[in-house]
Amino acid sequence: MGLPQPAYYIFKCEQSAPPGMPKPSCVTPESQELFQYLAQKLMTDGVMSTVQPIRTSCLNRCIAGPVMLVEPGHTMYARLTKEKIDRIIEEHILGGNVVEEFLIEAELWDDAITPCEMQKQMGM
Numbered sequence: 001m002g003l004p005q006p007a008y009y010i011f012k013c014e015q016s017a018p019p020g021m022p023k024p025s026c027v028t029p030e031s032q033e034l035f036q037y038l039a040q041k042l043m044t045d046g047v048m049s050t051v052q053p054i055r056t057s058c059l060n061r062c063i064a065g066p067v068m069l070v071e072p073g074h075t076m077y078a079r080l081t082k083e084k085i086d087r088i089i090e091e092h093i094l095g096g097n098v099v100e101e102f103l104i105e106a107e108l109w110d111d112a113i114t115p116c117e118m119q120k121q122m123g124m
C-alpha cells in the first residue's frame with residue numbers, strides 16, 4: 001500500500017493588509033490564532049495525517065471573513081470562530097455533514113465558471 005492521500009484539505013486565508021488599506025483583510029488580531037487552533041484541533045482528534053490544513057493567501061471573500069475552504073466539496077465557511085471550527089471538524093470532517101448554518105451566503109459563493117467559459121467571456 002502506498003502513502004495515502006489526505007481525505008480533506010482545509011484552506012484558511014492568512015493574508016494581512018496594512019492598516020488603512022482600502023480592501024480590508026480577514027486577518028485581524030482576533031483571527032490570527034484561528035489557524036493554530038484548527039491545527040491543534042486536528043491533532044487532538046488524531047486526524048492530522050488525513051486532514052491537511054493549509055495557510056493560504058486571500059480567498060477573495062474578505063467581506064465574510066475570516067473564511068475557511070474545505071476540499072473536496074468547495075465548501076466555504078464564513079465568519080470563522082474557534083467555536084465554529086470545533087463544530088465544522090466534528091460535524092463535517094468527522095461526521096460527513098456540512099454545517100449549513102456556517103456556510104457563506106449563496107450570493108457570495110455562486111457556481112464556478114470553468115476556465116474554458118471564462119476565456120469565451122473574455123473573447124479569447
Ligand code: FES
Nearest residue numbers: 013026058061062
Ligand atoms: S484575507 Fe481572507 S478572504 Fe481575503
